[in-house]
Amino acid sequence: MMKREATSDIKRRKIKGKGFLNEYLKELNRLVITTPIHAGNLLSLEETEMIKEKASGVRALESYKKTIPFEDKEKLRKYLNDLQSIRDNEFYLFTEYSNYCGAASVPGLNYFNWQFEFTAEHAGIISILLKDLSNELILDFYESNNMKLLEIEAFGSSWPNVLID
Numbered sequence: 001m002m003k004r005e006a007t008s009d010i011k012r013r014k015i016k017g018k019g020f021l022n023e024y025l026k027e028l029n030r031l032v033i034t035t036p037i038h039a040g041n042l043l044s045l046e047e048t049e050m051i052k053e054k055a056s057g058v059r060a061l062e063s064y065k066k067t068i069p070f071e072d073k074e075k076l077r078k079y080l081n082d083l084q085s086i087r088d089n090e091f092y093l094f095t096e097y098s099n100y101c102g103a104a105s106v107p108g109l110n111y112f113n114w115q116f117e118f119t120a121e122h123a124g125i126i127s128i129l130l131k132d133l134s135n136e137l138i139l140d141f142y143e144s145n146n147m148k149l150l151e152i153e154a155f156g157s158s159w160p161n162v163l164i165d
Contacts, residue, residue: 010045017045017100023122024097028104030120031093033113035106042102043092051092051103055133063153064160070118070141070148075164077114079152082162083137084109090131096123105131118148135159 017024021039028037043051068075093104093112106112112128113120118141128137135156142149154160 010049013100014045017097017102020097020100024095024101027095027097027121028093031095031113031116031126032104032106032111034111037104037106041104041106043105045100045102048092048094048098048103051129051133055129055136058129058133058136059155061156062160063155064163065151065153066164067149067151068164070150072150073115076150076152079162079164080109080112080114083135083154083159086162087130087135087158092129092131094127094129095121096125103129130156 025037025039028041088109090108091106093106098104109128121141124141126139128139130136135154135158137159138151138153138155140151140153142151152164154162
């Protein structure tokens with residue numbers, strides 16, 4: 001019975017996702033540079049759910065969190081470079097629309113647009129999960145007291161050991 005419920009939930013999300021696909025691809029292409037993201041770069045919802053389930057343990061590992069002003073992108077760039085030097089490989093890119101259209105597959109951190117604008121993703125949350133499921137980075141950007149902020153949270157076996165200056 002649970003499998004049937006899960007299957008019908010995925011079918012409902014796929015139907016809803018058809019209406020989001022064009023906007024989702026626009027968002028992804030604001031977040032990824034050098035290589036355009038097309039529908040063919042997206043995982044199926046079944047694959048996306050399987051990856052999310054397998055990766056659920058990464059958030060139980062070590063973590064590190066830091067909030068910086070959203071405009072301080074130089075700190076984000078340096079942090080991403082530091083992460084890349086420790087552990088970089090292909091990653092899955094998740095946004096809110098990934099729940100309806102599937103996660104995107106991206107070749108490496110150097111393809112992530114660290115200069116993304118505040119409006120680049122409609123929900124304000126981006127997740128980068130390495131394909132080997134060893135590390136995850138969550139970027140949560142929001143406004144508080146008229147200040148735009150970027151909360152950076154790293155989980156996993158090695159990324160939480162990298163600190164932001």
